[in-house]
Every structure is written in structure tokens, then in C-alpha cells.
Amino acid sequence: MSDGAPGLVVRCGRCGQPNRVPTARVFDGPRCGTCRHALPLGGAPLALSERDFDAVVSAATVPVVVDFWATWCGPCKSIAPSLEHAAAELAGRLLIGKVDVDECPSLAARFDATSVPLLVAFRGGEPVERQVGALPTDELSRWLERHARA
Ligand SMILES: [Zn+2]
Numbered sequence: 001m002s003d004g005a006p007g008l009v010v011r012c013g014r015c016g017q018p019n020r021v022p023t024a025r026v027f028d029g030p031r032c033g034t035c036r037h038a039l040p041l042g043g044a045p046l047a048l049s050e051r052d053f054d055a056v057v058s059a060a061t062v063p064v065v066v067d068f069w070a071t072w073c074g075p076c077k078s079i080a081p082s083l084e085h086a087a088a089e090l091a092g093r094l095l096i097g098k099v100d101v102d103e104c105p106s107l108a109a110r111f112d113a114t115s116v117p118l119l120v121a122f123r124g125g126e127p128v129e130r131q132v133g134a135l136p137t138d139e140l141s142r143w144l145e146r147h148a149r150a
Contacts, residue, residue: 048099065122
């Protein structure tokens with residue numbers, strides 16, 4: 001985000017107004033600033049920063065898969081569309097987060113993201129499985145589906 005505030009922009013399903021939702025407020029039932037309609041969240045990967053990572057991952061009411069990626073990583077780019085697709089497909093059952101390892105060196109170190117892409121699945125705030133390297137599309141969607149809430 002250009003102003004440095006982490007968050008995502010969500011378009012209101014009722015009035016169409018784009019709303020910026022700070023990452024830390026994602027699970028607080030955010031509403032449209034214009035018409036107060038509840039905003040549809042979880043339909044797109046959520047960019048996480050060192051500032052909000054723990055708040056989001058531990059507060060998530062659904063399992064979370066975090067994609068540790070880098071702008072210079074070709075395989076990371078190749079799986080990005082699959083992750084976007086899965087975020088929409090599995091909305092409400094799985095939250096997909098993205099961590100840029102160059103912008104978040106302490107998260108990269110904490111989760112040992114020495115090779116990217118690295119996917120880490122979290123349940124109840126705890127890491128439960130790691131996947132290093134890009135999986136083929138089919139395998140990736142099965143892996144994500146397996147971690148989604150039934
Ligand atoms: Zn609205």
C-alpha cells in the first residue's frame with residue numbers, strides 16, 4: 001500500500017464503494033463506510049506485514065495458509081493465480097495470506113523461509129504443515145483444499 005498502512009481494499013457488495021480495511025480489523029466484522037453494509041472478506045489473498053501477522057493468524061476464525069514469496073521468484077509468480085483463485089473459491093473456509101520475505105525479514109527468519117515459495121498452513125494460530133517449492137496447479141489446489149475448513 002502506498003501510504004504504508006497494511007490492509008486490503010474491498011468493494012461493497014451493496015453500493016459498490018471501495019473500502020480500505022486495515023489488516024488487524026479483518027475479523028472485526030468490518031462494514032462499508034458509506035452504507036454500513038457488511039463487507040465481503042476473504043475473497044482475495046491478504047498481504048500481511050510484520051506488524052499485523054500475529055494478530056491476523058491467531059485471530060483467524062478459519063484455517064490460514066500463508067504464502068512466503070519474493071518479487072524476484074519465478075515459481076512464486078507461477079502459483080500466484082492459483083492462490084488468488086483458491087482465495088475466492090475457499091472464501092469463508094480458508095484465508096490465504098501473503099508475506100513478501102524481503103519486506104518481512106523477521107517473519108522469513110522465524111518461519112525459515114530460506115527457499116521460496118514456502119506455504120505454511122496454520123490452524124488455531126499454530127503452523128501445522130509446510131510446503132516448500134511450487135506445486136503443480138492440481139496438487140496445489142488439493143493441498144489448499146485439505147487445509148480448508150470442511
Ligand atoms: Zn456500501
